Amino acid sequence: MELIQLAKRLEGLQTADSISVNLGVGKRTAVNYVWQLRKKGYVETVYGKRKIRMYKISPIKPIKTGYPGLYEFLNQNSKIRIYPPYTNRIYDHKPTAEEMIVKAVQTGDFRTVLSALNLFNKIKDWALLSKIAKKENIGRKIGALYDAARTIIRARRIDERTRKSLLKSEVDSKFIIKNARTKDLNHIEKMWNVYLPFNKADLEAYKE
């Protein structure tokens, strides 16, 4: 079988076991097929929970020019991994944690926002974060998420000037994720006057 046909047949996330079942071959032969596919650029290895090795197989070879977009950036920098809904590349500049937090919040997706909390640990320029967030009208949301992140992960302290500036900023809507409200972090919600989507149990994912 041609390798492209093999990549088409095995498209998606696979393990050595699933490939051997799918093709009706032994596990060792399955690993050999993965090796051949990887050589041609059809395979990317990712690790699941308990370090289980998984193979992301696609007949479309990923483009390596430019810089990683939102989902790849989150997967590189956060403990909570996301299966990207689409490939995203940025060509004109190297993305920063500051702009990626803002982008993650704009997606309005629960897991993406949860994953982005870890990026507060990577912030180097608080003023830049505040500037981008205010431009997109999500300043107070970012502030609230920062405080929520601090309850579960170690993050650098935000400087007071940025905090005040974020507190004064305007938001389009109070919801970070549509119709989602916390039961546990009400004191943060009250302070920032926005609705947080996470309960404490959701944030426990960072402790696993």
Add this chain to the structure above:
Amino acid sequence: MINLEEQISLFKNVIGTQLKRKVECIAIGGSAMMFYQAKNSTKDVDLVFLKKEDLEAVKEILFNSGFNERKNIKGIFREDEETSKPVMMESPETRFDLFLNEVIGFKIYHATIERLREVHEFGKFIVKTASPEDILMMKGCTERARDRDDAAELIKKVNINWEIIISETSNQTKIGMLDFPLLLYEFLTELKENYKIDVPKDITKELLAIAEKQFKELKKKGQLIKVTKYQKTRKFIY
């Protein structure tokens, strides 16, 4: 001809740097196929815009960068509708075809946007790539031989979700593209026969059934369709 690197450089250095606000578009045809690495080079860069002001902004930048607008556009475009004709901006090396909402007999709407597979950001210029299924369907609406070559190559290299093709065919007829099922049926049959491409039998059967149902309904209503490209070969179309 233009390859992927040159295309990226054009998007980044010519358009992305000069735009004053965020502009989004969808790459289709050979341009999108290059992002999928299903093609090495393309003759023209095809982009679909959803807002007229976005198209105008890119057109102006291209004009200021030495691209001239081609006025006499003839041939494969539907004669009755001005909107399906693209704005063609050409330089000696390459050509940009800028479409607004519709591409030669195929309408772009929210379902097409939901199926997008890749997003490429060139500063303020955001290029999204149409899904392989949409590219295939758009290729099906033209008569050019090179589009058949491209479609054959695409089916060979990428897994096509045929269910999307069937459901989209029904949707296109609902939004006014009445001739779409028949054009696609002819296109896939030709690919199957001439290029020995593996198109599932039930898919072509289903397409034909949709087309026939469409004609029966139109006949009942006494409505006529104008499909100039098949005028000579098919008796039941006016």
